[in-house]
Amino acid sequence: MSIKSILIDALTGNTARISNRGSLSTHTLLPPLPSPGVPNRARYYEALLGTTGADSGTTNANVDGSATTQEFYIESSTDYDLHITEIILLIADSAIVMNRFGNIANVTNGIDLIINESGEDTSVVTAATTNGELLAQTAPVLFGDGTGLNKISNWTGTEDAFLVSIELFKYVPDGLRLGIGNLDRVTLKVNDDLTGLTQFNVRVLGHKVSE
Numbered sequence: 428m429s430i431k432s433i434l435i436d437a438l439t440g441n442t443a444r445i446s447n448r449g450s451l452s453t454h455t456l457l458p459p460l461p462s463p464g465v466p467n468r469a470r471y472y473e474a475l476l477g478t479t480g481a482d483s484g485t486t487n488a489n490v491d492g493s494a495t496t497q498e499f500y501i502e503s504s505t506d507y508d509l510h511i512t513e514i515i516l517l518i519a520d521s522a523i524v525m526n527r528f529g530n531i532a533n534v535t536n537g538i539d540l541i542i543n544e545s546g547e548d549t550s551v552v553t554a555a556t557t558n559g560e561l562l563a564q565t566a567p568v569l570f571g572d573g574t575g576l577n578k579i580s581n582w583t584g585t586e587d588a589f590l591v592s593i594e595l596f597k598y599v600p601d602g603l604r605l606g607i608g609n610l611d612r613v614t615l616k617v618n619d620d621l622t623g624l625t626q627f628n629v630r631v632l633g634h635k636v637s638e
Contacts, residue, residue, distance in 0.1 A: 469636045472509060476501050476615050476629040489624040492617035493536070501631055502612035503605040511613065511633040512602035514540070514551070516561065516591040519626035523578045523587040525559035529624045536618035540629070542603060544611050551593065554618070561591050568592040586625050602633050 434443035476499040478484035490497045503509065520529030528534040537556035542549045555561045562569075562577065571578060582588035595603050605611040615629045 466637075469634050472635040473630060473632045474501055476613065476631070486628060488538075488615060488617055488627040488629065489621050490617055491620040491622050493620045497617040498614055499617075499629060500612050500614040501605075503607060503609050504635070505608050507635040507637045508607045509605040509633060509635050510602040511605065511631045512594070512596040513632040514593040514595065514613070515630045515632065516540075516593075517626065517628045517630070518558070518589040518591075518624060519582055519586050520589075520624050521586060523558060523589045524574070525562075525576070526557050528555075528557055528619075528621065529589065529627070531621065531623045534619045534621075538618065538621075539614075539616040541614045541616065542612075543614065544603075545609070556619075558589050561589075565591055565593045568594060583625075588626075607638065 474481035475486040476488075477486045478497070478499055481501040486499070488497070488499050501509075518529045520531070522530045524530060528537065534556040537554045537560070538552060539550065539554060540552035542551060552561065552564050555564055558577075561567075567577070569577060577590050579588040579590060603613070605613075613631060621627060
């Protein structure tokens, strides 16, 4: 048995509207701004993945992981929730070509980029061995074209830089959440000898929210 009902806004007296497909139209209101002198709960966050955590240990992943995989990571904080909205990979080398990793040829095992949430792994990048594979696996923001796709020429001196930007907020509302006090993390695994690169960094952008 169906029950007819009307939803009325107590402040305005307006009734809710139902579309011709039977859906209810709603509006999301932003939370009120904090009072003067009260710190913001949500603040901008950025960090590089490091061998001992965010901005910690070694952050340049131009390492040799051919014999033993080398890991760089960022993990949950004990003080705030992290919401990662974008991951940026930067590879700098003497030249950037799509069928090499930076300008390193014959990379066989490549890199992995993994998100671990509540003990469950999600692969963002799996065994990428070339710049072209990185683009194909991540559906990143694209700029430039042809041999200059996602490349910054003469980024530093005569070195080129290859940039991959993964906008997580397009797929995960409010970004990837690394919950306060748990074991969630984002991990880069280097499974090859990448010491020929000038620089290789993975940076996360987003915001942190205190309790």
